[in-house]
Amino acid sequence: MRSLVQQSATLTLNAILMAIFCVVLMTIDHRNDALKGARSTVASFLVYPIQYVVSAPANILHWSRDNLSSRNTLLETISDLHKQNLQLMAQQQQLLSLQQENARLRELLHASSRVGEEILVAEVLTVDQDYYKQQIVINKGEVNNVLLGQPVIDAMGVMGQVIELNQYSASVLLISDPSHALPVQNNRNGIRSIVQGKGDPGELDLLHIPNNADIKVGDLLITSGLGGRFPPNYPVATITDVEIRPGQPFARVIAKPAAALEISREVLLVWPGKEVKP
Amino acid sequence: MTLRGRRILLVNLSLLIAIALAIFPLPNWAAAVRPDWVALVLIYWCIALPMNMGFSTAFIFGVLLDIATGTLLGQHALGLTIVSYVILKNHSRLRLFPLIQQGVIIMLLLMVKQLVFLWIYGMTHNAPSNMWLYFLPSVISMILWPWLFVFMENIRRRYLNI
Known part of the structure; x- marks a missing residue:
């Protein structure tokens, strides 16, 4: 334990040094990617557990709603989904023939076409980010082959892109952020x-x-x-x-x-398809 | 456990809980006025244990908060360093103030911190549109301070009785 006099003598100097260090850190983090690795390591092993614990009550709530709902509600949901599925499949038939027609026409024009976009469902972690940043955290990360800059959509439209990639989670910059x-x-x-x-x-x-x-x-x-x-x-x-x-x-x-930026709990990660040259 | 061990455990645990509160999901209107939990808890420890608190705690938890909330690395660390500097410099004076007066001083201090943040947001093109709303979290923190102080004081007396 230091004495009062000793502490106050070095206090101002320490504070100034620390403040300068913080400013340097911010500048590096803003200007280039040198700190990305350190950031994602800390995020994966120290911050993710906190985020997981914070989002646990919401997860428990959703789990209990799924497991404690009555038989009638479940039957209703199933019949609704069944109808929806039939409709979507009917539309899909048209889509498949249209896709083939499109590919044929593109072949005639000697234009390249894109095929086979891959999609993975991710869940939004119920944690808040800085109020003045439009960002969300999703529960898929490097272990799920998520890529930096990867597009994220929901059922209605485009949501944003992955800007920070951690081991088990990723930050998504929404299209409503001023820097997007x-x-x-x-x-x-x-x-x-x-x-x-x-x-x-x-x-x-x-x-x-x-x-x-x-x-x-x-x-x-x-x-x-x-x-x-x-x-x-x-x-x-x-x-x-x-x-x-x-x-x-x-x-x-x-x-x-078009996307429900604030409400969506489930988002889709898109792997852009390959260009096929005729 | 020794007193020192208990002290380190309690300080770090309370700051971790404060980070959890800082990212706890709230509806949009409430998130706009969320009190600055980490700064408040850090201020409490700087007033209660000025001899044991330094800038390393402010820095470490500032960086954790930066990563948890997606801000620039060092933004909260800088804010918390400024806050803990002012508090450590004046802790003996602050201790004698009534709780309400402490709250007012802390509100002004947190507003200075937010002003620094405002510069950073401005430089990174995230400038908030509503200035009245922007400073409201500091006012909420002031209202919360007396309760938080009494609560933390009870915990400290219970576990770190010297």
């Missing part, structure tokens, strides 16, 4: 644009849309695949507001994400 931009195209007429987050899970910004562009409320935006990171033709957002600003070079266009 995603190349999209309008499903109605093919106009290309970029969707950027605003830090609000219900709103996205559409960048660089000229005032005279043909864009309407209700248009569906799909991924264009131009960035090379997201596979093409997944729904991203629906236009909710178009404000023409004659005094400005670009219109203000707001869209609502």
Whole structure:
């Protein structure tokens, strides 16, 4: 134990040194990937247990809801799922023939086609991230062959991409984060644009849309695949507001994400398919 | 267990629980005003055991919190270092204040910490849009402080009675 006088003599110096060290650490972490390894090691072995314990009550809740529901509810769910399955299978038949037709046509045009996207279901850990970051943590990691930068979708549309890969978990940056931009195209007429987050899970910004562009409320935006990171033709957002600003070079266009960014408990990881050259 | 062992165990355990509370899932409106649990617990230990607390604790738990909440490595570590420096420098004065007054000082200190965070968010393009909401967690922490202090004091008297 040190005396009061001894401690206060070195206190200020220690604090300044520590603060400088923290600033250096932040700068390195922001500018390059040198600390990624250390970060993911600590995240895998020290932070993941805490996250697991914190998400345990929610897991128990879901488990008990699955196991304690009555026979009637289960029968109802099964019959609902059965109907849904029939519908989806009917649509799938069409899809298969359309895919084959598409491949044939592409072959005629000597264009390359993408086949065989692989999908894995992951669960969202019920832990909160920093309030000013739009991120989620999922329960699949390096051991499940998840890749850095891998696209993540839910049943309705694109959610985001993996930005931090740990042993048993991964952090996903949502498309609503201000630092996330995603190349999209309008499903109605093919106009290309970029969707950027605003830090609000219900709103996205559409960048660089000229005032005279043909864009309407209700248009569906799909991924264009131009960035090379997201596979093409997944729904991203629906236009909710178009404000023409004659005094400005670009219109203000707001869209609502198709995916349930805040609510989804189960997400899908997509492995983009290989390009097949004819 | 020796007194020293119990002390180390208690300090680290309480800070781990504070990290768990910091990432505990809350609805969106509540997450916006979540009190700064880790800073509050760290402040308590800096006031209660100033001789045994240094910046290493602030740094280690700051980095853990950074990784748990997905912020830049060192962001919370810097915030907690600043907080524990001010508290360690003034602990003998702070101990004499009534709990309410301690709470006000701590609110101002946590606001300084949030101001530092605001610069970091601004530099990494995550600037919050609502400034009133942004500083609300510090106010909630002030309201919580007297209760937390009494609670922690009871635990300390029970397990670390010197």
